[in-house]
Amino acid sequence: MDGIYIVNKPKGITSFDVVAKMRRICETKKVGHAGTLDPDAVGVLPICVGRATKVIEYLMEEDKAYHVELMLGMATDTQDSSGSVLYEKPVTASITEIEETIKSFVGESMQIPPMYSAIRVNGKRLYELARKGLEVERNPRAITISQIDISSINKKDDKVIVLFDVDCSKGTYVRTLCNDIGERLNCGGHMTSLTRTRSGPFKLEDSFTLEALEHLKKGNDLHSAKLSIDTAVLYMPQVYVKDKEAKNLKNGQTIQMENLQTGLSRVYHENGAFLAIGKTVLQNNRQALKTHKWIDIT
Numbered sequence: 001m002d003g004i005y006i007v008n009k010p011k012g013i014t015s016f017d018v019v020a021k022m023r024r025i026c027e028t029k030k031v032g033h034a035g036t037l038d039p040d041a042v043g044v045l046p047i048c049v050g051r052a053t054k055v056i057e058y059l060m061e062e063d064k065a066y067h068v069e070l071m072l073g074m075a076t077d078t079q080d081s082s083g084s085v086l087y088e089k090p091v092t093a094s095i096t097e098i099e100e101t102i103k104s105f106v107g108e109s110m111q112i113p114p115m116y117s118a119i120r121v122n123g124k125r126l127y128e129l130a131r132k133g134l135e136v137e138r139n140p141r142a143i144t145i146s147q148i149d150i151s152s153i154n155k156k157d158d159k160v161i162v163l164f165d166v167d168c169s170k171g172t173y174v175r176t177l178c179n180d181i182g183e184r185l186n187c188g189g190h191m192t193s194l195t196r197t198r199s200g201p202f203k204l205e206d207s208f209t210l211e212a213l214e215h216l217k218k219g220n221d222l223h224s225a226k227l228s229i230d231t232a233v234l235y236m237p238q239v240y241v242k243d244k245e246a247k248n249l250k251n252g253q254t255i256q257m258e259n260l261q262t263g264l265s266r267v268y269h270e271n272g273a274f275l276a277i278g279k280t281v282l283q284n285n286r287q288a289l290k291t292h293k294w295i296d297i298t
Contacts, residue, residue: 001026002050003226008207009037009045009196021210022047025217034059034232035170035199040082043067043196044204046232054295055232058277062200063146065167068191070178072098073159075188079114079175089187091160095153101184102164105177106148110140114176144169145177165197201234229295230266230274237261239278239289240268246275254283254290264292 009018015036023031032053034046043066048056073091076083093101147167154161166174175191182189197204208216208225216222245255246269260280267278267289279292 001028001226002052003228004052004055004202004232005047005049005213005225006202006207006227007045007047007213008204008209009042010209011040011042014039015045018045018047018210022049022213025210025213025222032056035064035196037196038080038175038194040080041194041196043194044199044202044207045196046199046202048229048232049226051295052229052232054293055229055277059200059232061170063167063169063198064172064196064200065165065198066174067165067193067195067197068163068174068178069193070162070164070181070189071156071159071192072162072182072185072189073187074190075179075182076190078190079173079179080191080194083190087188090158091185091187093185093187098153098160098162098185099150102148102150102162102181104184105181106145108142108144111143111173111176111180112140113138114173114179141171143172145172161192167198201231228274233264233266233277236264236266236277238266238268240270241275241289242270249276249278249289249291250294250296252291254281254288256283256286256288258287260287260289265289267291 007018015033019031019033023029026049030053031047031049034048034056037045046059074088075086077086145166145168148164150164152163174194178189178191213225216225248255262280265278267276269275275296276291277293278289281288281290
């Protein structure tokens, strides 16, 4: 069952709930997800099964894309519609000012994580402290928003509803982005809907609902939804090694090779089997390949 399943997470359950359901569907405990989605969020949740759990850390590093609904004119304590209202203000900005303000968040910036998040501070998760009415200082984190495309801006009673798509780096809190947009416009704002449309190379149109995966399992066709482990790291250059070299790598030895690219690479046996994540190093002033993480799905 080693492989990756792209699940379209439904609203109302946690990412760990999806993992639990996939453990039952795949009949194995070795299951993990590659990037938490809040219970109210939907969309792409890569699920790694068996040896594919070894590539979760690389998937977590990948950029994400989201379709977002933002309400301007109201701020909440959770920065989304699940929280309590902190304040409401009229939206006085023009459509052009709203567009320009949203677009101003494109680029590199420092973002303060929300109190309602799973980040640990002194061994406690922030949301645990927030539920007790406590607020602690959070260190800003570097994020990159590479693109924002606004699809609509509409007045709804005394509020403004904005729909936009955003491409961003790992660790970006989109609900905090919505909150910060509202603060910059001096009217408050919160996220009312979130769909993850892409996680790394995996897109929403290629995902499966849990019900669809259940149906495939009943028909003994679950493998048709499974992606190979190396699809998670196709951005890495590939290297092919012979049988003896593969054994040396497995035993922790380095092998001298030419024309290696710097950094990490996908290592394959000459028969096409995906073996490992390799790393280029210098040995006696010559390029060499060593195992960064052994996977071996043979």
